[in-house]
Amino acid sequence: MKNIVYLMLAIAFFSCKNETKKEQEAKEVTVYTHRHYESDQILFKKFEEKTGIKVNIVNSSADELIQKMTIKGAQSPADVLITVDAGRLHRAKTNDLLQPVESEILNRAVPSHLRDSDNKWFGVSKRARIIAYAKDRVSEEELSTYEDLASEKWKNRIVVRSSSNVYNQSLMAAIIANNGEQAAKEWATGVVSNFAREPKGNDRDQVKAIFAGEGDVTLVNSYYIGNMLNSSNTEEVRAAQGIGIFFPNQKTTGTHVNVSGAGVAKYAPNRSNAIALLEFLVSDEAQEIFAKSNYEYPIHENVSVSETLQQWGDFKEDQLNLSILGENNKKAVILFDEARWN
Amino acid sequence: MLSIAIVFFIALPVVAIILNLFAGPGETWGHIVRNLLGQYISNSFFLLALCSVLVLLFGVTTSWFVSRYEFPFRKHMEWLLILPLAIPSYIVAYAYAGVFDYGGTFELFLRRFGVEPMRIDIMNRMGLAFVLSISLFPYVYVSSRTFFVNEANNLLEASKVLGVGEVTSFFKLILPLARPAIVAGLVLVFMEVLNDYGAAAYFGVNTFTTGIFRSWFSLEEPETAIYLSAILVIIVFALLLFEKWQRRNKQFANNKSGSHYIHRKKLSRTGQWLMFLFVLTPVALGFFIPLIQLLYWAFLTFSKVFDFSFLQLSLQSFGIAFITAFITVLVATLLIFSTKWNKLGFVKTLSRLGVLGYAIPGAVVAIGIMIPTLAIDKWLIDFLYTSFGVKTGFLINGTLVALVYAYVVRFLAVAHGPVESTSLKVSATIPDASKTLGVGNFKTFFKIEFPLIKTGLLGAFILVFIDVLKELPLTLILKPYDINTLAVKAYEYASDERIMEAAIPSLFIIFTAAIPVIFLNRLLNKTK
Numbered sequence: 001m002k003n004i005v006y007l008m009l010a011i012a013f014f015s016c017k018n019e020t021k022k023e024q025e026a027k028e029v030t031v032y033t034h035r036h037y038e039s040d041q042i043l044f045k046k047f048e049e050k051t052g053i054k055v056n057i058v059n060s061s062a063d064e065l066i067q068k069m070t071i072k073g074a075q076s077p078a079d080v081l082i083t084v085d086a087g088r089l090h091r092a093k094t095n096d097l098l099q100p101v102e103s104e105i106l107n108r109a110v111p112s113h114l115r116d117s118d119n120k121w122f123g124v125s126k127r128a129r130i131i132a133y134a135k136d137r138v139s140e141e142e143l144s145t146y147e148d149l150a151s152e153k154w155k156n157r158i159v160v161r162s163s164s165n166v167y168n169q170s171l172m173a174a175i176i177a178n179n180g181e182q183a184a185k186e187w188a189t190g191v192v193s194n195f196a197r198e199p200k201g202n203d204r205d206q207v208k209a210i211f212a213g214e215g216d217v218t219l220v221n222s223y224y225i226g227n228m229l230n231s232s233n234t235e236e237v238r239a240a241q242g243i244g245i246f247f248p249n250q251k252t253t254g255t256h257v258n259v260s261g262a263g264v265a266k267y268a269p270n271r272s273n274a275i276a277l278l279e280f281l282v283s284d285e286a287q288e289i290f291a292k293s294n295y296e297y298p299i300h301e302n303v304s305v306s307e308t309l310q311q312w313g314d315f316k317e318d319q320l321n322l323s324i325l326g327e328n329n330k331k332a333v334i335l336f337d338e339a340r341w342n
Numbered sequence: 343m344l345s346i347a348i349v350f351f352i353a354l355p356v357v358a359i360i361l362n363l364f365a366g367p368g369e370t371w372g373h374i375v376r377n378l379l380g381q382y383i384s385n386s387f388f389l390l391a392l393c394s395v396l397v398l399l400f401g402v403t404t405s406w407f408v409s410r411y412e413f414p415f416r417k418h419m420e421w422l423l424i425l426p427l428a429i430p431s432y433i434v435a436y437a438y439a440g441v442f443d444y445g446g447t448f449e450l451f452l453r454r455f456g457v458e459p460m461r462i463d464i465m466n467r468m469g470l471a472f473v474l475s476i477s478l479f480p481y482v483y484v485s486s487r488t489f490f491v492n493e494a495n496n497l498l499e500a501s502k503v504l505g506v507g508e509v510t511s512f513f514k515l516i517l518p519l520a521r522p523a524i525v526a527g528l529v530l531v532f533m534e535v536l537n538d539y540g541a542a543a544y545f546g547v548n549t550f551t552t553g554i555f556r557s558w559f560s561l562e563e564p565e566t567a568i569y570l571s572a573i574l575v576i577i578v579f580a581l582l583l584f585e586k587w588q589r590r591n592k593q594f595a596n597n598k599s600g601s602h603y604i605h606r607k608k609l610s611r612t613g614q615w616l617m618f619l620f621v622l623t624p625v626a627l628g629f630f631i632p633l634i635q636l637l638y639w640a641f642l643t644f645s646k647v648f649d650f651s652f653l654q655l656s657l658q659s660f661g662i663a664f665i666t667a668f669i670t671v672l673v674a675t676l677l678i679f680s681t682k683w684n685k686l687g688f689v690k691t692l693s694r695l696g697v698l699g700y701a702i703p704g705a706v707v708a709i710g711i712m713i714p715t716l717a718i719d720k721w722l723i724d725f726l727y728t729s730f731g732v733k734t735g736f737l738i739n740g741t742l743v744a745l746v747y748a749y750v751v752r753f754l755a756v757a758h759g760p761v762e763s764t765s766l767k768v769s770a771t772i773p774d775a776s777k778t779l780g781v782g783n784f785k786t787f788f789k790i791e792f793p794l795i796k797t798g799l800l801g802a803f804i805l806v807f808i809d810v811l812k813e814l815p816l817t818l819i820l821k822p823y824d825i826n827t828l829a830v831k832a833y834e835y836a837s838d839e840r841i842m843e844a845a846i847p848s849l850f851i852i853f854t855a856a857i858p859v860i861f862l863n864r865l866l867n868k869t870k
Binding site: 037056057058059060061063067068075077091161164198199200201202203208211212224227231232233235236334338342 | 370373377378439443444445446450461465466543544545546548552555556558559560561562564639642643646705709712713716720736739740815818819823824830834837838839840842
């Protein structure tokens with residue numbers, strides 16, 4: 001028995017390799033990222049092969065990464081911060097965690113509404129917040145805008161996820177920017193009174209709820225539907241195929257989009273490597289990978305979208321500068337609370 | 343003084359958080375009080391109430407049956423009853439949502455038998471209480487079993503001599519005396535329930551902890567989040583005081599514990615199988631059903647997700663959990679006994695403060711760790727450079743040191759409970775006698791007290807080990823970038839709504855946790 005204890009202890013000690021902090025080498029870049037998809041691993045690997053710069057990845061939620069960078073200040077080893085929404089990048093910017101980057105390549109590749117006005121962050125891939133609906137109970141003519149979801153005819157027909165979700169928050173932030181605070185609050189109150197059930201679950205659950213008949217319409221991120229359509233669970237595929245996709249606000253402001261984006265950390269020890277990585281991420285080669293393997297929309301039009309997304313066709317997107325999503329985020333959350341949108 | 347140093351380091355993060363209170367809440371505090379606080383309080387207390395009923399029902403009865411009765415598969419049940427702990431509760435929540443989902447396992451199952459599927463909605467606060475209870479009841483099971491195994495025999499023999507039946511003596515004698523042990527487990531359940539984020543957020547139930555995250559990250563006010571955490575800490579502190587108060591006159595010492603062979607009762611054949619089914623129920627609900635769901639998902643995603651790095655990852659997680667559990671139990675024991683020996687009142691109070699780490703959400707603890715350790719790191723770098731000319735990077739932050747330190751702070755309560763409740767039963771007279779004969783504290787401890795509390799220490803070790811394996815927010819913030827754990831891997835998938843893909847790392851967590859549970863359970867049985 002004793003031997004087993006010793007063996008376990010030995011395994012325990014060996015398996016925890018001691019990390020000694022190495023002197024900064026020029027041939028590496030440390031990426032703090034909220035994204036943890038296979039596509040990103042492929043991208044970083046490609047970047048390593050191309051440039052010989054080693055990519056150290058720190059995975060966590062954007063909030064925690066920002067907190068970590070704030071506390072560590074100038075001691076932070078982060079070179080690049082990548083998040084899955086523009087609001088968090090804006091927050092990193094207001095917390096003075098990012099530095100401006102002057103790069104012709106980035107400016108050319110990223111449309112101006114999808115990057116920061118001070119060049120502190122740049123979108124690298126896009127998602128749209130779309131309406132999913134039950135084909136048998138809703139005709140496409142009934143659908144028009146996000147705003148319309150507050151109208152009487154959707155009573156007891158809307159399912160949606162919690163307002164803690166950042167994509168709902170950024171949609172609300174955009175509505176505040178487009179329609180004003182008062183109208184946004186009335187909108188939220190109207191939508192809440194149309195709920196078929198309390199908000200719960202994630203985006204995929206909303207789609208399944210529509211398919212199962214718990215409600216007729218929902219708001220969902222395009223990228224999740226792409227993933228569901230290609231899921232290994234046949235029931236999920238069936239649900240995603242069974243519902244209709246609608247891009248709202250085509251005749252008005254355009255469909256709300258959000259980006260995954262990246263910025264260079266203010267105290268980046270390897271600044272030039274960081275910029276090289278950003279420039280790589282918007283290159284045609286990298287955008288191809290974003291579009292093909294992850295059902296996201298590429299940031300520029302040089303690259304075509306994946307087959308799944310092609311079937312949905314082109315759409316008009318909201319041209320609102322995404323910095324506004326960050327600026328209005330707090331207001332959006334407060335309005336949600338006041339409207340009792342859990 | 344070793345104990346003072348330990349207490350200082352344990353209490354440091356909690357103190358750092360409490361000091362932040364003086365800065366006051368942020369400007370949205372009024373908004374929170376107006377629109378949200380009522381909901382946080384009512385939901386959190388609803389969960390506490392329902393969970394305590396369910397957890398006592400599952401935990402106490404099963405541990406009584408397992409320790410006192412003989413029935414089929416009893417030996418296996420002993421360790422199976424601990425395993426629900428090995429599945430992170432948010433994964434259990436996802437698994438159950440998957441079971442009762444549209445096109446979920448339950449529906450497919452009914453369809454197979456030609457039954458028209460009915461929908462069961464589990465994603466509400468009742469469902470949340472159920473999920474948390476079946477994944478947390480082992481805390482009560484473990485803490486009360488130690489008592490039932492060690493103490494109940496003598497007591498029952500005595501009451502038998504007096505002609506009192508077993509059922510009567512269970513309620514009149516055993517249960518009141520086992521209360522400190524049971525409550526110690528219950529307090530852990532309370533703290534876990536208050537601390538849960540993943541399951542509550544997914545089920546759409548607003549609790550204190552979801553509120554803390556909302557005010558911190560969505561409303562961008564860490565100071566408000568800390569304020570809410572402080573309220574949470576006060577609630578837990580009140581619960582701890584309540585526990586102290588309820589066992590105020592119930593000092594109970596017995597030095598003969600563990601020396602008796604336990605004679606387990608045998609019921610009739612039917613009775614035995616009924617008892618087996620009864621004990622099986624919480625195991626099935628808390629372990630087998632989620633396990634089957636996870637296995638099904640793993641089967642669907644195996645080719646996409648699995649690679650051999652999971653083996654290395656398991657080894658790494660195992661190592662970290664093992665070391666942490668060892669240190670945590672050591673620290674808890676040192677704390678309890680050094681306060682006992684030295685009778686230092688303020689050390690005791692401070693150690694209570696340290697134990698509160700468990701009630702604070704992991705992410706907040708991480709902040710409490712980073713603030714003081716960064717200061718120490720900066721000082722160390724300067725010191726080493728000026729005195730020895732050695733240039734170093736951070737020695738604590740971004741290394742395993744900070745991570746293990748944080749784990750110890752966070753999980754001290756888990757070890758503290760079982761160690762304290764077993765140490766209470768060691769009467770002071772024998773160690774005192776030993777000391778009057780000139781034997782030192784440490785020698786007395788190893789000769790007399792250690793053998794008596796060994797089972798408690800083992801129980802504590804298992805609990806901490808499992809907790810570390812599945813810990814998430816702390817790990818995310820404090821881990822070195824080249825070290826990864828299974829829990830982090832599972833989270834990466836789950837947070838991206840790829841729940842099915844999270845099944846494989848979750849299964850690895852379960853298997854990694856099962857090894858020491860089975861092994862230590864053997865050890866536990868041997869000491870009897």
